Amino acid sequence: MTSAMQVLDQSVVVFSQNYLPLCRVNIKRAIVLLVTNKAEPLDFSTESGWEVHSPSLVLYVPKLIRLKIASIERMWKVPPVNRREVLRRDHHSCQYCGSSKHLTLDHVLPRCRGGQHTWDNVVAACERCNSRKGDRTPQEVGMPLRTKPKAPLHPTISFAEQFWIDVQANLE
Secondary structure (H helix, E strand, O other): OOOHHHHHOOEEEEEOOOOOEEEEEEHHHHHHHHHOOOEEEOOOOOOOOEEEEOOOOEEEEOOEEEEOOOOOOOOOOOOOOOHHHHHHHOOOOOOOOOOOOOEEEEEOOOHHHOOOOOOOOEEEEEHHHHHHHOOOOHHHHOOOOOOOOOOOOOHHHHHHHHHHHHHHHHHO
């Protein structure tokens, strides 16, 4: 049997009106959405949920809920290419050796050779790798990138991709 505190630590996946996974919310927020009739349980899952008891109500909270109200999508702009955002995208690790110490920004195609300061040309690099690479390309120095640099995705798209990857893994 699950204790009350364990139930409050759980989370619920919220779908849009047209069944797109939007985000994960804590169970308290899910209860508010259900009680105010802004969301409904989704029954296509074989997963169970939780029974939540209050003095006057017993509420079944499923692991998946669907919004009944139209959510106006906030505009999301691709963040600027700056140190903080590049380090966040690259998980605070050098894209050449994996180190997390003394990080700088490196232009994959050096600016002196026409490289732009864009999301697909800037990566996090430790000082050692950055100076070793110098004004050359990673191929010229034999320093392959760990991941291909690209602009960050909208948070909802990232969540939806990971949600479906997890669902697929559970089916196998």
